[in-house]
Amino acid sequence: MTAIVVALAYRQFICRACGLIYDEAKGDADSGIAPGTRFDDIPDDWACPLCGVTKADFEPHDVQPVQRRAAAAQPIRPASRRGEPGVVIVGA
Numbered sequence: 138m139t140a141i142v143v144a145l146a147y148r149q150f151i152c153r154a155c156g157l158i159y160d161e162a163k164g165d166a167d168s169g170i171a172p173g174t175r176f177d178d179i180p181d182d183w184a185c186p187l188c189g190v191t192k193a194d195f196e197p198h199d200v201q202p203v204q205r206r207a208a209a210a211q212p213i214r215p216a217s218r219r220g221e222p223g224v225v226i227v228g229a
Contacts (some may be wrong), residue, residue, distance in 0.1 A: 150176050151198035155188040
């Protein structure tokens with residue numbers, strides 16, 4: 138019989154009080170929680186390292202990729218002819 142191991146993606150959880158993000162992939166070295174420790178496996182008496190609230194005050198944090206918009210096309214102006222005044226932009 139062959140065992141099949143499925144690796145679940147690590148998740149992040151955010152503290153509702155201060156915004157600290159607990160990343161399962163990184164753990165919490167200051168609290169002795171090793172990298173790869175699932176949030177459900179953290180002891181119930183664990184507290185946020187920044188503000189001290191309990192584990193119950195954290196909620197899943199889904200990271201959405203940022204979509205960048207294409208830069209607006211700048212109109213191309215023809216080069217000025219000799220004798221015509223140039224444009225000076227002050228304070229830009």
